[in-house]
Amino acid sequence: MSDSGTNPETDPSVMDPGDAGLLSELRLAVEAADPVPPRLIETARAAFVWRTVDEELAHLQFDSLAGAEVLVRSDTPSGVHLSFATAAASIEVDVAGNTILGQVVPAGATGVTLLLGSGRRVDTGCDELGQFSFPSRPSGPVRLVAHQPQGDVVTEWFTV
Amino acid sequence: MIPPRLTDVKPDLPRLVAAAQQGEAEAWNALVEQFAGLVWHVIRGFRLSNAAAEDVYQTTWLRLAEHLDRIRQPESLGGWLARTARNECLRAVKLGGREDLRSDLDVDLVDRTAAPVDRASETEVANEILWRAFATLSQACQQLLRLLIAEPPLPYDRISDLLGMSIGSIGPTRARCLAKLRTSRGVYLLGGDL
Structure with a gap:
């Protein structure tokens, strides 16, 4: 790194050999003390079965928990609001306490399925406004599938 | 224990991503193998409960699975996974704000x-x-x-x-x-x- 434009003070690729050695030792120490749990590797492998979707993917448009700003404890929101959309439809989700409430727009969906990463699924119906509810809040990542006459719409995975 | 490596040869990322997009589970498993530790390092940099850390880990890989067909720059996959995991960690910190944050x-x-x-x-x-x-x-x-x-x-x-x-x-x-x-x-x- 003797290029005239390189400043060892600010170029992170320039490193003291002693520091480089310590980083290598640290890599081994952390891998030994805190390896990826094998169970999680299995979880990551299993995620592949969710790759094939015939449904249209509704992307996250709004997340009340998104953003890097730090909340102090007293500001912790009592509920979570999420909004997903495709070009033609949107799915609003509100989580308050242990209840998941939501609405599929435009109205007309016959029902909504809650899919869990474990493969479990819970079905519920929609009213004439497209509103739906699930009485329990699942742990771990989930996604919703809205069954519309035009075809199914599936949200991205989210955790509440 | 360090998870066993499938191969010591650095896999060809664009080829692996393309194969996974075609539905080859072996290619997906090789991607998991290659980036499992990176995602874990990002998550363990946050003081989340074990349960929250595991949820973030699973969510990160589910995200990749659902976005796999949209990966346009396979060589940036590590950065994409790291950013996804980090964003989920920040979210989990807020979601778990009322729970005790354990170290x-x-x-x-x-x-x-x-x-x-x-x-x-x-x-x-x-x-x-x-x-x-x-x-x-x-x-x-x-x-x-x-x-x-x-x-x-x-x-x-x-x-x-x-x-x-x-x-x-x-x-x-x-x-x-x-x-x-x-x-x-x-x-x-x-x-x-x-």
Whole structure:
């Protein structure tokens, strides 16, 4: 790194050999003390079965928990609001306490399925406004599938 | 225990991503193999409960599975996974705001004190001391050092993005964190209380 434009003070690729050695030792120490749990590797492998979707993917448009700003404890929101959309439809989700409430727009969906990463699924119906509810809040990542006459719409995975 | 590596040859990322997009589970498993540790390092830089950390880990890979067909720059996959995991961690911190935020590092320390260290090899003892010293560092130092030791290595501009730190300050901060690590290790070595 003797290029005239390189400043060892600010170029992170320039490193003291002693520091480089310590980083290598640290890599081994952390891998030994805190390896990826094998169970999680299995979880990551299993995620592949969710790759094939015939449904249209509704992307996250709004997340009340998104953003890097730090909340102090007293500001912790009592509920979570999420909004997903495709070009033609949107799915609003509100989580308050242990209840998941939501609405599929435009109205007309016959029902909504809650899919869990474990493969479990819970079905519920929609009213004439497209509103739906699930009485329990699942742990771990989930996604919703809205069954519309035009075809199914599936949200991205989210955790509440 | 370090998970076994499928191959020591660095896999060809664009080919693996293309094969996974075609539905080849073997290619997907190879991607998991390659980036499992990187995602874990990002997550463990945050003080989340075990359950929250596991949820983030699973969510990160589910995200990749659902976005696999949209990956246009396979060579940036590591950075994409790191950013996804980080965003989910920030979200999990807020989601768990009302729960007690546990320090898993501290929990590990307590557990390990009871281990019969006298039968451990020199390398194991050295690793253990360095791990304990690492656990005494600030969260900011732990996050930076974990991103720096992750394999495959993250580009510095990506680390800069992830930590909200200019590229120019990575080198000096790394030097400070490593100096603290060295000092802390020295204290443990002198103390001899392992």
